[in-house]
Amino acid sequence: MTTLLHIKASPRDDGSHSEKAANHFIATLRDRSPELAVTGIDIWDTDLPNFDGALLAAKYARLAGQPFTDEEARAWSRIEAMVRTLDAADIVLISTPMWNLSIPYRLKHYIDLVAQPGLSFSFSPETGYTPLLRPRPVVAILASAGDFSAGLSWGRPDLATPYLREALKFIGLVDAEIVPVGPTAGKTECVLAAAARAARALDDLSARFTGEGA
Ligand SMILES: Cc1cc2nc3c(=O)[nH]c(=O)nc-3n(C[C@H](O)[C@H](O)[C@H](O)COP(=O)(O)O)c2cc1C
Numbered sequence: 001m002t003t004l005l006h007i008k009a010s011p012r013d014d015g016s017h018s019e020k021a022a023n024h025f026i027a028t029l030r031d032r033s034p035e036l037a038v039t040g041i042d043i044w045d046t047d048l049p050n051f052d053g054a055l056l057a058a059k060y061a062r063l064a065g066q067p068f069t070d071e072e073a074r075a076w077s078r079i080e081a082m083v084r085t086l087d088a089a090d091i092v093l094i095s096t097p098m099w100n101l102s103i104p105y106r107l108k109h110y111i112d113l114v115a116q117p118g119l120s121f122s123f124s125p126e127t128g129y130t131p132l133l134r135p136r137p138v139v140a141i142l143a144s145a146g147d148f149s150a151g152l153s154w155g156r157p158d159l160a161t162p163y164l165r166e167a168l169k170f171i172g173l174v175d176a177e178i179v180p181v182g183p184t185a186g187k188t189e190c191v192l193a194a195a196a197r198a199a200r201a202l203d204d205l206s207a208r209f210t211g212e213g214a
Contacts, residue, residue: 002033005089006040009096009107010143017184017195018143022095025139025202029091032210041085043106049078051112062117082110083119083133091137091209092173094164098144098182101159111167120171133172137209139202140164144182147194153182177205 004026010016030036049055058072058079068076086092096103114120122130142160146153161178168176181198183190 001035001037002090003037003039003088004029004091004093005086006038007092007094007107007110008040008042009044009094009104009110011044011104011106016095016097016143017181018095018097018141021141021143021179021181021195021198021202022093024199025093025141025206028203028206029210032206032212039085039089041110043104043110046110048106048109048113049075051109055079059116063123079113079116080119083114083116086114086120087133089136092139094138094140096140096142096160096164098142098146098158098160101156102163103160115167115171129170131170131172131174135172135174137205138168138173138176139179139205140168140176141179141181141198141202143184144180145185147183147190148180149182177201179205 006022006026008019008022010018012019026036026038053075054069054071055075055078058068058076061068061072062076094107096107099105102108117123120132122132142158142164144153144158144160146156146158148158148161161180164178165176168174179198179201180194182194184194185191
């Protein structure tokens, strides 16, 4: 059985362009692989611990190769469970809006929590950084009001795409496919064309992931 973890980062109840594209992707994957098991993490509904206090101390203890206190071990075990959930997925799907050139703070919070020494990456001065999660199909759907297909949109850059690609690669989720959905605002024909472009890209990925594509 193939498992897909869907990390949802749009807080919109209705009308989310990123979530609509994600649902389309899941449906096409299911058509091809009816046994696909999907679990979701809504990052706006998930209790993401503050990255301070015992949790932050645990990270620095781990980096320094020191043992945890009981409080640090308790804080760290929550993070271990989050990384286990992420690592259990055969396919990782992120659907997110662009917010202020980048990603919503709750998604950044999630990534800061799962990017941890000894769990998802390691470091030594001799070998540098080594990602610890195994590579697998990873798709990040990025919805934006702007159209970044030709570079800047109204003079503004897309910092979300390079950030997501590098942050995911840092923990081993290499070669993430970033699928833009934009523009999601403006002329209706442009919005519809952007959604159709994204759906086509997702159909190609779905075919590839199920062994039917090029
Ligand atoms: C707080 C906030 C910041 C935004 N910043 C940007 C931005 O920097 N660039 C952009 O093109 N669109 C920006 N948008 C527009 C959203 O990216 C757009 O509405 C997108 O469709 C949201 O994704 P969703 O429909 O999946 O929620 C912003 C929207 C909000 C609410």
